[in-house]
Amino acid sequence: MSNDSVSNLMKGHMESLAKEGKRADGRGINEYREVKIETGMINTAEGSAMVHLGKTKVLCGIKMLIGTPYGDSPRSGTMMTTTELAPLADQSFDPGPPREKSIELSRVVDRGIRESRMIDFESLCIEEGEKVWTVFIDLHILDNNGNLFDCCTLAAAAALSNTMIPNVQHGVSDKDVKLAVTCWPISCTFGKLGDSVILDPTSEEESVMTARFTVAHDENGNLRAAQKGMNGAFGNDEIKEAVKTARASDNVLREALKGIQG
Amino acid sequence: MSEESSVTSNRKLVLPGDLMETKSKPGKGIFRSEGRIHSSVVGYSNDKSGYINVNAIAGRYSPKVGDKIIAICVETGPSIWRMDIGASFNSTLHHSESSWKVPFGDTARFLAIGDAIWAEIFMVDAAGSHQISLKKDDSRKLYSGTIVKVNPTNVPRVIGKQGSMISLIRENTSTRIQIGQNGYIWIDGKGEDIALAQEAIETINREATSEGLTKKIEKLLEK
Amino acid sequence: MAGQTDIELIKNGIRMDGRKPDELREVKIVAGVLDNADGSCYLEWGNNKVYAGVFGPMECHPRHKQKADRAIVQARYTMAPFSVNDRKRPGLDRRSSEISYIVSQAFEKVVMVEEFPKASIRVDMQVVEAHAGTRCAAMTAASVALADAGIPMRDMIPACASGKVNDVVVLDLNKEEDNYGQADLPLAIIPSTGEVVLLQLDGHLTPEEFELALELATSGCMDLYKKMRIALENSYGGKA
Numbered sequence: 001m002s003n004d005s006v007s008n009l010m011k012g013h014m015e016s017l018a019k020e021g022k023r024a025d026g027r028g029i030n031e032y033r034e035v036k037i038e039t040g041m042i043n044t045a046e047g048s049a050m051v052h053l054g055k056t057k058v059l060c061g062i063k064m065l066i067g068t069p070y071g072d073s074p075r076s077g078t079m080m081t082t083t084e085l086a087p088l089a090d091q092s093f094d095p096g097p098p099r100e101k102s103i104e105l106s107r108v109v110d111r112g113i114r115e116s117r118m119i120d121f122e123s124l125c126i127e128e129g130e131k132v133w134t135v136f137i138d139l140h141i142l143d144n145n146g147n148l149f150d151c152c153t154l155a156a157a158a159a160l161s162n163t164m165i166p167n168v169q170h171g172v173s174d175k176d177v178k179l180a181v182t183c184w185p186i187s188c189t190f191g192k193l194g195d196s197v198i199l200d201p202t203s204e205e206e207s208v209m210t211a212r213f214t215v216a217h218d219e220n221g222n223l224r225a226a227q228k229g230m231n232g233a234f235g236n237d238e239i240k241e242a243v244k245t246a247r248a249s250d251n252v253l254r255e256a257l258k259g260i261q262g
Numbered sequence: 263m264s265e266e267s268s269v270t271s272n273r274k275l276v277l278p279g280d281l282m283e284t285k286s287k288p289g290k291g292i293f294r295s296e297g298r299i300h301s302s303v304v305g306y307s308n309d310k311s312g313y314i315n316v317n318a319i320a321g322r323y324s325p326k327v328g329d330k331i332i333a334i335c336v337e338t339g340p341s342i343w344r345m346d347i348g349a350s351f352n353s354t355l356h357h358s359e360s361s362w363k364v365p366f367g368d369t370a371r372f373l374a375i376g377d378a379i380w381a382e383i384f385m386v387d388a389a390g391s392h393q394i395s396l397k398k399d400d401s402r403k404l405y406s407g408t409i410v411k412v413n414p415t416n417v418p419r420v421i422g423k424q425g426s427m428i429s430l431i432r433e434n435t436s437t438r439i440q441i442g443q444n445g446y447i448w449i450d451g452k453g454e455d456i457a458l459a460q461e462a463i464e465t466i467n468r469e470a471t472s473e474g475l476t477k478k479i480e481k482l483l484e485k
Numbered sequence: 486m487a488g489q490t491d492i493e494l495i496k497n498g499i500r501m502d503g504r505k506p507d508e509l510r511e512v513k514i515v516a517g518v519l520d521n522a523d524g525s526c527y528l529e530w531g532n533n534k535v536y537a538g539v540f541g542p543m544e545c546h547p548r549h550k551q552k553a554d555r556a557i558v559q560a561r562y563t564m565a566p567f568s569v570n571d572r573k574r575p576g577l578d579r580r581s582s583e584i585s586y587i588v589s590q591a592f593e594k595v596v597m598v599e600e601f602p603k604a605s606i607r608v609d610m611q612v613v614e615a616h617a618g619t620r621c622a623a624m625t626a627a628s629v630a631l632a633d634a635g636i637p638m639r640d641m642i643p644a645c646a647s648g649k650v651n652d653v654v655v656l657d658l659n660k661e662e663d664n665y666g667q668a669d670l671p672l673a674i675i676p677s678t679g680e681v682v683l684l685q686l687d688g689h690l691t692p693e694e695f696e697l698a699l700e701l702a703t704s705g706c707m708d709l710y711k712k713m714r715i716a717l718e719n720s721y722g723g724k725a
């Protein structure tokens with residue numbers, strides 16, 4: 001459905017359900033929607049993945065090109081993340097250059113991947129100070145039904161995990177090798193709905209919630225990135241509780257990621 | 263509430279541009295070209311009482327005078343409200359079509375953004391704009407419950423033959439339900455009863471063309 | 486078009502990918518793949534992969550583009566950065582803008598725009614993998630998405646290219662043929678009338694070859710049209 005007006009009745013109903021630990025779609029407040037991950041569908045990309053989180057669909061393609069390193073880290077490869085909020089994904093996505101919303105999303109996903117050291121950047125050095133690999137993570141949002149943050153992080157992680165470094169095409173060596181992945185960052189996003197905090201909000205829930213909180217953990221349970229968004233606020237205890245819930249709930253997504261490594 | 267047959271298997275699916283073999287006059291979902299009649303949409307044709315129609319299988323709500331609808335306020339003006347009814351354009355509710363005495367500029371006190379009403383389409387003009395009235399029959403502001411949105415072309419499926427589907431849901435969930443022709447549906451009752459009715463209605467919307475839908479809904483409601 | 490080349494693209498009447506001159510690459514069309522869009526389509530054509538999504542009719546933004554007596558079709562064609570071997574910069578370039586513009590105009594011929602004054606019908610085409618012929622793939626997918634959205638139309642428009650390689654007129658150029666061939670002619674038609682709604686050409690064709698290429702592309706369009714019908718019938722579980 002493309003009409004996104006939300007009545008105060010829907011808001012009240014969703015808030016009162018959440019108070020009892022329930023959701024309009026039958027989930028509990030700390031439950032993820034069904035996750036499905038497919039990989040390797042884009043032949044022109046060095047790595048690719050499509051993630052379905054409920055009805056939200058994100059396609060991620062990885063490209064690797066040779067670039068120059070930053071002056072202060074001559075032996076480190078570089079990384080860049082972009083998100084395309086494709087107009088076909090949501091009536092409210094305007095055609096045109098990226099807006100703040102898309103830039104925030106790119107940067108939060110980027111931080112989760114970068115700070116977890118999922119990619120060993122030193123392994124991407126070809127010639128110190130001169131030539132390093134640049135990893136482009138391009139995320140294409142095809143269907144927006146809420147929680148793009150977690151769906152994008154998952155798509156990026158899944159695509160990176162099946163990326164081949166194109167050594168042959170770029171004359172670096174005579175063999176393409178798998179991009180080494182050292183760990184798995186997982187982000188969990190919460191919404192404040194009335195007096196309750198819910199995990200993995202749908203777009204309907206997003207339209208009535210007042211604040212958003214995203215936290216990314218590595219597989220050792222350590223925090224790697226976080227972001228509070230929207231113009232509402234969380235209590236200190238709510239934040240602490242959400243971080244705990246994230247650690248307890250992110251195994252659903254970890255299992256889905258393990259599934260693709262076969 | 264209009265009643266349409268929900269059996270799809272023995273009717274013929276037509277696509278945009280398809281030539282219709284008929285002697286009837288063109289109705290809706292039809293265009294005429296060089297004296298011949300074609301379908302303009304994906305849908306099922308219906309050729310009776312001298313008119314041929316193609317009932318579109320998809321598409322936004324197209325307002326018709328007399329339709330009972332649910333509308334959600336999206337904007338307030340000094341003497342009007344702009345209402346979302348799921349059509350291509352928002353509808354207008356003029357204060358004179360409400361039962362309230364609204365002082366100029368004070369519309370939001372009666373109907374604020376996000377408030378919902380059960381109302382009727384009372385005017386549609388050739389340029390596609392439309393107005394609704396809150397004065398007819400049981401029209402009113404809705405104060406409790408929730409609203410579920412379905413594809414307007416699936417409204418006959420939600421109602422069922424002689425209202426069988428909606429009665430099934432009402433009886434098994436002890437809820438009050440009113441179905442707008444625009445696909446916006448109001449459900450009132452206890453929180454968990456509303457949730458179950460909503461799940462049933464969303465299932466019908468998602469699987470409107472599949473067979474054995476009634477059985478599936480019966481099973482879902484046993485929970 | 487690189488023009489004359491030493492590369493042998495056709496040998497004994499068989500092309501490098503095993504096709505005959507008048508053969509299409511394999512095409513797969515699925516309607517209704519996206520939940521949010523009013524109508525949608527996923528299409529694979531050879532290795533091309535395209536999503537199309539439609540919203541509308543709805544209020545036209547920006548307002549100054551509104552037409553008092555009809556709707557406008559706002560088509561947008563873009564290629565994902567990872568859709569080609571060398572990463573493409575995100576966003577609209579001059580090529581994408583031109584394609585978006587001529588595709589919008591082609592659809593305004595078949596969509597019953599006069600039924601929706603002041604409205605906009607937004608057609609978004611996302612190429613996620615590109616191997617020559619993406620504008621035709623995108624347009625064909627967009628036609629199916631428009632039908633899936635319930636938009637009234639006089640017909641659906643299939644699009645297909647023909648061209649010339651090694652002095653032979655062939656249907657539906659693949660990547661190598663597009664790179665090293667002598668001509669490329671994308672075409673979109675209205676099947677019920679045979680009218681041409683989109684035609685571009687670059688390369689070199691004799692007048693005789695042009696007529697042949699036009700005929701070949703037209704027959705390719707008609708083949709595609711059948712596949713579009715089947716996709717919609719499968720989606721709605723009926724038989725047309």
